Amino acid sequence: MICDQCNMNDANIQMRLTRNGETIDLNLCPGCAAKLQIEGGMMPSLFDSFFSPGWPSHDLITPALFGSDIGREPGQLQRQIKACPVCGQRYEDFRKTGLLGCSTCYETFRPWIEQVLKRVQRDTRHTGHRPSLIADFRKSSQEASQSESPAAGAGDAGVKAAEPKDKLTALKLELSQAVQAEDYNRAAKLRDQIQGLEEA
Amino acid sequence: MAWYIENGPKEETVLSTRVRIARNLEDMPFPNRMNPEQEKETEKLIENTFLSLNISRPRSNWSIVRLEEMGKMQKLALAEKHLLSKRMLEPGCGKTLIINKEENLSIMILEEDHIRVQAMSAGLDLAKAYKEATDLTYGLEDKIPMAWNDDYGFLTACPTNTGTGLRASVMLFLPGLIRTDRMRYMSDMLSKAGYAVRGSSGEGSKVMGYKVQVSNQLTLGLSEEEILRDLQHLVENLIEKEEESRSKLLQADKLGMEDKVWRARGILENARRINYEEAVNLLADLRLGVSLGLINDGLSLVSLNRVDTNIGNASLQQISGKELIDCELDESRARLIRDELKGANRRIR
Numbered sequence: 001m002i003c004d005q006c007n008m009n010d011a012n013i014q015m016r017l018t019r020n021g022e023t024i025d026l027n028l029c030p031g032c033a034a035k036l037q038i039e040g041g042m043m044p045s046l047f048d049s050f051f052s053p054g055w056p057s058h059d060l061i062t063p064a065l066f067g068s069d070i071g072r073e074p075g076q077l078q079r080q081i082k083a084c085p086v087c088g089q090r091y092e093d094f095r096k097t098g099l100l101g102c103s104t105c106y107e108t109f110r111p112w113i114e115q116v117l118k119r120v121q122r123d124t125r126h127t128g129h130r131p132s133l134i135a136d137f138r139k140s141s142q143e144a145s146q147s148e149s150p151a152a153g154a155g156d157a158g159v160k161a162a163e164p165k166d167k168l169t170a171l172k173l174e175l176s177q178a179v180q181a182e183d184y185n186r187a188a189k190l191r192d193q194i195q196g197l198e199e200a
Numbered sequence: 201m202a203w204y205i206e207n208g209p210k211e212e213t214v215l216s217t218r219v220r221i222a223r224n225l226e227d228m229p230f231p232n233r234m235n236p237e238q239e240k241e242t243e244k245l246i247e248n249t250f251l252s253l254n255i256s257r258p259r260s261n262w263s264i265v266r267l268e269e270m271g272k273m274q275k276l277a278l279a280e281k282h283l284l285s286k287r288m289l290e291p292g293c294g295k296t297l298i299i300n301k302e303e304n305l306s307i308m309i310l311e312e313d314h315i316r317v318q319a320m321s322a323g324l325d326l327a328k329a330y331k332e333a334t335d336l337t338y339g340l341e342d343k344i345p346m347a348w349n350d351d352y353g354f355l356t357a358c359p360t361n362t363g364t365g366l367r368a369s370v371m372l373f374l375p376g377l378i379r380t381d382r383m384r385y386m387s388d389m390l391s392k393a394g395y396a397v398r399g400s401s402g403e404g405s406k407v408m409g410y411k412v413q414v415s416n417q418l419t420l421g422l423s424e425e426e427i428l429r430d431l432q433h434l435v436e437n438l439i440e441k442e443e444e445s446r447s448k449l450l451q452a453d454k455l456g457m458e459d460k461v462w463r464a465r466g467i468l469e470n471a472r473r474i475n476y477e478e479a480v481n482l483l484a485d486l487r488l489g490v491s492l493g494l495i496n497d498g499l500s501l502v503s504l505n506r507v508d509t510n511i512g513n514a515s516l517q518q519i520s521g522k523e524l525i526d527c528e529l530d531e532s533r534a535r536l537i538r539d540e541l542k543g544a545n546r547r548i549r
Contacts, residue, residue, distance in 0.1 A: 031388070031391075086229075087229045087230075087233045088233070089233055097232065098358050098360075099230065099232045099312070099357045099358055100230060100355075100357055100358070100359065101229055101230055101232060101233035101357075102228075102229040102230055102233060102347075103224070103226065103227075103347040103348075103349065103355045106349055106352060106355055106362075113352075113359055116359050117352070117359055117362070117420060120359070120360055120417070121359075121360075121362075121363065121418055121419065121420040121421050122394070122418045122420065122421030122422050123420060123421025123422075124351070124352070124420065124421065125351055125352075125420075125421060126349075126350075126351065126352055126353025126354075126362075126363045126364070126420055126421075127421060127422065127423050128353060128363065128364040128366075128422070128423040128424045128425075128427075129364065129423070129424055130348075130353075131341045131345075131346050131348055131354070132338070132341055132342050133341060133342065133343075133344070133345045133346070168425070169330065169334075169423075169424050169425040169428065170327050170330055170331040170334070172425060172429070173326055173327035173330065173425070173428055173429065173432065174327040176429065176432060177209075177325075177327055177432075181209075
């Protein structure tokens, strides 16, 4: 029998899920059974996916989102923080839905967010593209921005020139594809464009 | 021409590429905590900002679709083309889809996040899809301050999207790996390496018609360039393995393969009723036959793309302009397939 979750591996674990009086039996492989951790009913999004198969009920939620945190008694800190002061989202809501309520939730629930991110992401610090408009940035380094790039600052003090790195991303990918396709003329042109940008 | 029926790079193995970028407005709760006034205000702001961008011109290139005003069937038909997610089908105030004429570039407003920019491309073309998605996203970012944190980057409702907010996925056609039973191993490896592997309709969906969707799970701690480059390498590797497997299948029993793909064509050209699953499986056999050159009388992958796009229940009902019951669906599906293959035969002659 094939696993109902991944449709790939042999299923040798059976599980019964019940919700609103509806019961379904699942055949799962050990990997999916472990990943799902549905015993505590803490992953309703994944749970839902079995009741309405064929649709992503939650865009790419990671099964291991809460990992060993599932079913554990709330810690002292968690009891102290009842809800996000800005949007009112509670930690329990986050655990149930996997969703935060607003930007401030990232600070309100920071200790758990860090844990979740450590579990599901490569690192807990962003290294990619930065937006041209950042409110905090506007407040703290408006002058620096203007002195760095006077043209970009003219007329709109909040706008910082987009990092050249962002533009490079697409070009470098195109280069790798051109090389793969052995289209060396295009590759040479792209290489020159990349060098130009890197020097700038 | 709609993007999904075009020819694309590596089309024998890669059906399509999708890049999705998630963003939220600063100082506004995420969609799961918004009230109707905030929903309307956010929808208006995003729409008006979009309309102020050069990319929105000429205006006739774009449709702004308010989901509240749409029929259920129309919405489901858009979902079958992967232009709407399931979350967008749920009732809610202000949910809007802004989409271009070619249907390859869109903004979903008030999905799980305020903004989901999506770019699609035929075959394997991460660079093209990424460029189109970022042209639009950066345009919006330049005018609207987005939810941002110096540590976590772009903030999203679900922490699995935070950082870059970038999800790149590639829809692969892997009959070789699946039929030689190598896919289980590959999908274990992919999961361990931080990639999601699923069927063609997203999370929880079955693998049907040998279609497997691979996407990055990691969005934080890697730059956009690294995410795309890693996925590109991985997909190139999968393509190589798939080609090896197809060669092995051919070497083992070429006549058996020919028999299978021509039988598929026979049924598809003659069936009077066909259910969705049977159609998907037979069309996959036919696609394999065309990709391997076993069917070489001119039937094109573009013809098959067109059929694949239109045989879902909602699309069939939209085409016929009325609600259909099960046997009528099977009948209209069989007719659509016959007409397309007949049309293809005529074009070949």
